[in-house]
Amino acid sequence: MNISASTTLAPPPRDIYSISRLNREARSLLEGSFPLLWIEAEISNFARPASGHWYFSLKDEAAQVRCAMFRNRNSVVDFVPKNGDQILIRARIGLYEARGEFQIIAEHMEAAGDGALRRAYDELKHRLQQQGLFATEHKQPIPDTINRIGVITSPTGAAIHDILTTLKRRYPSAKVIIYPVAVQGAQSAAQISSMIQTASARNEIDVLIIARGGGSLEDLWSFNEEVVAQAIYNCSLPIISGVGHEVDVTIADLVADFRAATPTAAAELVSPNQFELRTKLQLLRSRLIQSNKRNYKHLQQRLSWTLKRLQHPGRLLQEYAQRVDDLQTRTYQSITGQISHNKLEQALLYEKLAALHPARQISSQIQYCQTLSTRLRQSIKQQLHSKQQQFLGQTQVLNTVSPLATLERGYAIVTHTLDNEDSENSNKQTLVRDANNLNVGDRVTTRLHSGKIKCNVLEIENE
Known part of the structure; x- marks a missing residue:
């Protein structure tokens, strides 16, 4: 009997990942595999929410990646980036677990390439503007007549060739003095500022051109140095800046007295057209x-007028003799008239003096006193008569309202004599207006217009 047995191997258990676990382990793997990296790229999609964190994308010609820089890191950055800036960051690689997005966490940031130069340009431009180096009132006018022209540029560059060609065509009689300098490189700014000072000190030209051909911001940087700007500002000569092309605006262009778009344009400004x-x-x-x-x-x-006005000397002598006679006549008349006037004034003064003689004055004053005395006596009489009339009128008024006048018409005044033991009220007279106030036997006094009657009351009758 054959017995066969088969053994079946169990499959290994499955290690199933959740999304959270996958993202977490991928994040650990990325962070552990890459050290801190230096990355240069261009910023886009820059966002700055209220939290203070920065979120943006970094890109080059072929790719881009999300990036974050938290507030505790971006607070030490001395500028705020914007879209299009070229920057250099030191960052670590990571993964945003919530969305499973690959990202970079920036720890440090600085401007890179033209971005750094542009920021330095803007800072210098702002500082010089605050100092007044761009002020219009400081700029000198270009002379109307220019005979000698100075040019600060490279002696072998295209700029000097364009300037000389233009001047030969338009103004061949002009004298041109070239102040050779390097227009690019570490020592170029110092050479340019030194030549500006030399040209100002020598004072042998009417106008000074500072020129260079076109190039990048870095190529033109010598003309964005503060030492060049200060030299242009302090120069006693009018300066025309013709640096780069029309789109290139340097600090030297802003400080110069006039800006030309190109070196050729600068030469045209200082040279009149021959035609x-x-x-x-x-x-x-x-x-x-x-x-x-x-x-x-x-x-x-x-x-012609002068010849017509000229006269013969004999005629002039006749005119002068006639004028002398006329003056003599006028002088005699003036003296005679003055004498007559003086005699008249003398007679008037005699009359005034006679009027002021003391005897006449005394007589006049005596007559005046007599007149015053007469007027005073008349005034006294008038016043006395007026007062007498007033007194008579007032006497008549008093007589009209006087009780005596009433008694004269036949009326009488009856008074009652009180007999009281009181010594103060004894023999006191009271006016009797009502018969009821008397008693039979009372003593009364009747005052008539002339005299008094003592009476006793015998009977009282009421009407």
């Missing part, structure tokens, strides 16, 4: 000829 100059000379020549003709005609007229 325009010839036309101007012809116009001036025509004006000069016309002016000379007018002056000649005017002088001829003046000469």
Whole structure:
């Protein structure tokens, strides 16, 4: 009997990952596999929420990655980046577990390449503007007449070739002095500022051109140095800046008295066009000829008038003799009139003096006193008569209201004599107005217009 047995191996247990576990272990793997890295890239999608953290993307020509920089790290960065800035960061690689997104955590940030230069340019521009180096009132005008032109540039560059070609075509008679410098490199800014000071000290030109051909911001950086800006500001000569192309605006352009878009444009500014100059000379020549003709005609007229006004000496002597006679006559009349006037004034003064003689004054004062005395006596009489009339009128009024006048018309005043033991009220007289106030036997006194009657009351009757 054959017995066969088969053995079946159990499958290993499955290690099933959750999303959270997967993201967590992937994050650990990334953070443990990469050290802190230096990364240079361009910023885009920059966001700055209320939390203070920075969120943005870093990109190059082919790819991009999300990046975060937390508030405790970005607080020490001395600028706020913006979209398009080229930056250099030191960062660690990580994973945002909540969304499973690969990201970079920035620990340090600084500007890179043209971004750093642009930030330095903006800071210097702001500082110099605050100091007043760009102020319009400081800028000097370009002279109307220019005979000697100074040029600070590279002696072998395209800029000096363009300037000389333009001046030869437009203004061949101008004298050009070249102050050679390096326009790029570590020592170029110092050379440019030194040459500006030299040209100002020598004072041998009418205007100074600072020029260079086009290039990148880094290529033109010598003209963005503060030492060059200060030299331009302190220069006693009018300066035209022709650095780069029209889109290139350097600090030297802002400080200079005038900015030209290119070196060729700078040369055109200081050189008149030959055709325009010839036309101007012809116009001036025509004006000069016309002016000379007018002056000649005017002088001829003046000469003619002068000849007409000239007279023969004998006629002049006759006129002067006549004027002398006239003056003598007028002098005699003036003296005679003055004498007559003085005699009249003398007579008037005599009359005034006679009027002021003491005897006449005394007589006048005596007559005046007599007049016053007469007027005083008349006034006293009038016042006395007026007062007498007033007194008579007031006497008549008093008589009219006097009780005696009433008694004169036949009326009487009856008073009652009180007999009291009181010594103070004894023999006191009271006016009797009502018969009921008396008693039979009372003593009364009746006052008439003339005299008094003592009576006793015998009977009282009431009406």
